[in-house]
Amino acid sequence: MAPERVFDLSAHTMRELNQALHDMTGDAPQRVKVVNAQGDHALAVGIDAPLEVEIHGHVGYYCAGMNKHARVTVHGNAATGLAENIMSGVVRVKGNASQSAAATGRGGLVVIEGDASARCGISMKGVDIVVHGAVGHMSAFMAQKGRLVVCGDAGAALGDSIYEAELYVRGRIADLGADCEEKEMTPEHRAALAALLRDAAVDLDPGDFRRFGSARKLYHFNIDHADAY
């Protein structure tokens, strides 16, 4: 692997960092260490190469947004919109993540080792999300595809107006949102969850989780409800 390149955010701007990351093309893995993050927005956004990026410090809004192929690790907390619209690769946060983590994500894996706040996985479209702690209210709102795994508790209105994503929760759930219901945990689901927990480096028994998904009553037209429209 190529030697590690170090970027100091007390000496360089976010734009310089992102330009450098965009310039690191090619299929060979390359390593970048970013130090002195102090809540700066839009760090490591739009990467399109198999980079290993380690960010030290807390990050601001939209960190690792639109990520493709890269593994981005934040040694700190992340603000609003972590890994928004992630396409592939892995984004891992060692601390907590604020609202709308992994929003609209289409692929890849997002791991939050602390808690995630409101609207985690809002409108997710294929991303896998594993939260070691709890998630806030309205998580997986209008989720369309992908999996959200919550090892702790889930806040109010989990999975409100959900389409086809799968939700797994180990702790307590404040309440389920509209059209979200508990589903049977089949051996296939248990095996798939075990694999996902392994990928996320979580040492928990898949048997301790409950599965939730769409009741499919909200988005199919029902002729009996025609008068309501």
Place this chain on the structure above:
Amino acid sequence: MCGIVGLFLKNRALEPRLGELFQPMLLEMTQRGPDSTGFAIYRDPVPAGSVKLVLQHPSPEFDWSHVAALLTDAFKADVDHRRVHTHCLLTLAAPEAAVRRYLGEHLPRVAIVSAGRHIEIYKEVGLPIEVAEAFDLKSMRGSHAIGHTRMATESAVTTAGSHPFSTGSDLCLVHNGSLSNHNRLRRKLQKAGAVFSSENDTEVAAQYFDVQMRQGASLEQALRNALADLDGFYTFTVGTSDGFAVLRDPIACKPAVMAETDDWVAMASEYRAIASLPGVEGARLWEPEPATVYVWEGAGATGTLSGSGPLAKAG
């Protein structure tokens, strides 16, 4: 958008450095609110029975000694006054309510920016750096401060429309968000005796808290009642004579982060505004819960919180 910041010093040895610690927090929020800036600073309390006022007049050349002379004559009291950029800091031994009434009747173009025993509010149209330097924020000492950088949405960019808003004694409010039922609530509060000085939605919330507390509610109760009566988006920070409080609406779209060490408690719209504080690397950091009241008050300043939780049907 808008940015809000608050800093409460638990360690009194830091009080001489309040302005120096607080100014970078305010400046860091420039992108969130570049059109107007304001801050409330709590310091140098006047004795019981006296009142400290910050006044403002549309004309920068306004003769403040004329106001001091009128007040001296009306209240038979010594009046100290000092011009601070476009504002005037004025103290006298007289009841606050009577002074407010007198100014309203005799000098209607003079705005009362703040009144109380501890509070001083300074606010102006302009970038945070311009406003902070014009009022020499950096050199101010004090126990706690609350600030706001404004990106106007609901009303005009004017000094009167800038935050913080202060309606009650030593009480002030800053707000990130927008209220949707402010017109109806304003009419209700006017019937309850509130007098408004702007078309601003946040002034309605400030008047609401003032009316609530004059009717006997504690700060915490007033904030909890707001969950039922105020419709819209908000992260509020409220300053009091000896502390501050934070409240987010049940949907909690407007950001807030808090941090606490043995020396201070801070809140801000974003972490980067807190990042410059001494000892931040060891601070307890958290995001305030929706529909939950956080209050720090008094010398010990241990946080208390109460709330009905996110998405709760308040009422």
